[in-house]
Amino acid sequence: MIYLDNAATTRPKPPGVAEAVTAAMDGWGNCGRGVHPEALAAARTVYGLREKLAGLFGCQRPDHVCFTPNSTMALNIAISGLLEPEDHVISTDLEHNSVLRPLYRLERQGMGLDFAAADSRGQIDYDDFERLLRPNTRAVVCTHASNLTGDLVDIGRVGAFCHAHGLLFILDASQTAGVFPIDMERQHIDVVCFTGHKSLLGPQGTGGLCVREGVDIRPFAVGGTGVQSFLAAQPEEYPTRLEAGTLNSHGLAGLSAAVDFLLETGLDNIRAHETALARRFYEQVRDIPGVTVYGDHSKAERAPVVTLNIADADSGEVSDELAERFGIATRPGAHCAPRLHRALGTEDQGAVRFSWSYFNTEEETDAAAEAVRILAEE
């Protein structure tokens, strides 16, 4: 199988990730529960991962890196723990349902909600942020890159807007963490929500949020923490504040090994390889008669995603042909991005998404482009 569905989850994982998970399962106790060597082994690795991720995202405090099962949970925690029904929030049409549904739920409770609209090419107008601003605007919640088109959001510009108007900036880094630079200080980001199993190259079931010092998120879940056991309420200190229940330290062991691989290989090297492959594919398919490619490919800096349709063919049928006849894994359908599909006019047809990771090759990329050419000619 030529695996080009890395925006859904990266595969394979780097060398050492699976081994780290196995070693943790075979050798570790519970992180933060007990002080014997096997519990401490877990706690040390988990804390080391907090330090590494804090460094990766420019988070000033390693203990403000909190772990969750995925970015959807991280976004739910940040959105529901910071926003009130009397607030107003600005988001964008590029968002995934992991941002949209928590926002829609608050909207039903009375919160004001507006979106920077995407045009028919999937592009947003940054001046919309100013136009949408209200006296009670409390936050901007947005993605770093569209999971549908790969187009990046200029988070430095959004962060500067938030900083200028005293707004919270909650970033969904699901498609970019570990590959594209993110700096909470320089880019004025208050909360970075990430998942471990995509561009961070770790196991599924890992993710989290980095929280700026002074941003107090109400806990979403409360319960066992291994500390302050006689306190009736959830402890106030990060990361315990947002980490009720036993952590997935086995998965986090794998994520720690994956981050080591990222740091050793170099984010710039990984990004250059992935984007070069996506560009190579785009250049081969862009002029095939009947093929429509979505998003702005004039920019060199974009997530390694190329999404297309062949004439008016059902995207599910195209993806199935690619898998069954050519052994190529892609993602058809709506990609949990309903607003952008509506903007692109692909609500009914869906679209076929090809997405790359560091472990894909030029040969795989060329084979995928050739498969698209064959299907377009049929």
Next chain:
Amino acid sequence: MREKSEKCVVTFRTTAGAMAMERSCKETGLPGRLIPVPRSITAGCGMCWAAPPDAREALEELVMARHLMIDGIYAIIL
């Protein structure tokens, strides 16, 4: 049971705080290890840093210099 002697004990409110202390002590060569919090101390986190009593001043300086998140520092017989 072991023979008891005076120790300098540093307590924390979170496991992450204890981990940061251990990391910092190892990096700077200060003595001690993480142990379960003795019952004579009320502490948030179940683990504490136990060191020889003469390390207290150096530990306090480390806590200040690195802004470590501790709960308290005690001199007790363990």
